[in-house]
Amino acid sequence: MMIEKIIFLAIIMVLGYLSKSQTIMIASVFLIAAVLLQVNDTTLETIRRYSIKYGIILITIFAFVPIAKGDITFFALFRALLNWRAWIAIGAGILVTQFAKNGINLMKTSPDITTFVLVGIVVGILVPQLKGYPSGPLIGTGIAMMLYGVVEYIIKVMQYIGNSF
Numbered sequence: 339m340m341i342e343k344i345i346f347l348a349i350i351m352v353l354g355y356l357s358k359s360q361t362i363m364i365a366s367v368f369l370i371a372a373v374l375l376q377v378n379d380t381t382l383e384t385i386r387r388y389s390i391k392y393g394i395i396l397i398t399i400f401a402f403v404p405i406a407k408g409d410i411t412f413f414a415l416f417r418a419l420l421n422w423r424a425w426i427a428i429g430a431g432i433l434v435t436q437f438a439k440n441g442i443n444l445m446k447t448s449p450d451i452t453t454f455v456l457v458g459i460v461v462g463i464l465v466p467q468l469k470g471y472p473s474g475p476l477i478g479t480g481i482a483m484m485l486y487g488v489v490e491y492i493i494k495v496m497q498y499i500g501n502s503f
Contacts, residue, residue, distance in 0.1 A: 343373045350456070357463035359472040362456065390442065390476065437480030444483045445476070455479050 347370045354362025372382060404410045418424045445452050455478040462470030 340373060340376075344370055347373065350453075353457075353460045357460040357472065359460070359463065361472060361474070362460075390445075393474070434477060437477045437484065439480065440483035441476045441478070441480030444479050451482060452479055455482060 347366045351363055351366035351370070354360075354366055372385075452475045455475045459470070459473060459475065459478060462468050463472060
């Protein structure tokens with residue numbers, strides 16, 4: 339069982355290397371080390387539970403650094419609200435929170451989906467025509483959840499139409 343975990347994580351690490359995703363590589367190496375050190379499941383589950391929280395904190399710090407540096411001022415921020423792009427960005431932020439909410443729920447109930455989302459991220463990076471950029475699986479999993487709902491709705495409509503004739 340241990341060897342299967344290591345091989346699986348090593349494959350993910352290689353995909354991370356091929357896609358130039360340091361995030362995937364570092365996470366894979368960390369987890370390979372955890373498997374080799376025989377870290378117990380309770381500890382791994384604790385790491386899993388807090389990883390999202392602290393990862394989001396780090397991303398938020400990244401976003402707020404320009405404020406701390408003085409690159410963004412109150413005046414500039416309020417002036418930017420007059421631009422239609424600011425309102426689209428606010429709407430996108432609201433939409434992303436919904437994707438994230440659904441992504442976390444799906445990651446908890448179906449962790450295998452996260453692996454498939456990561457495969458999609460790697461493909462998006464490796465296929466030259468797509469010119470994708472490395473990203474985390476949270477939003478991707480949330481988008482997958484939304485698309486599942488759309489497909490399930492279409493299937494129900496098609497079944498209803500089929501039963502009507």
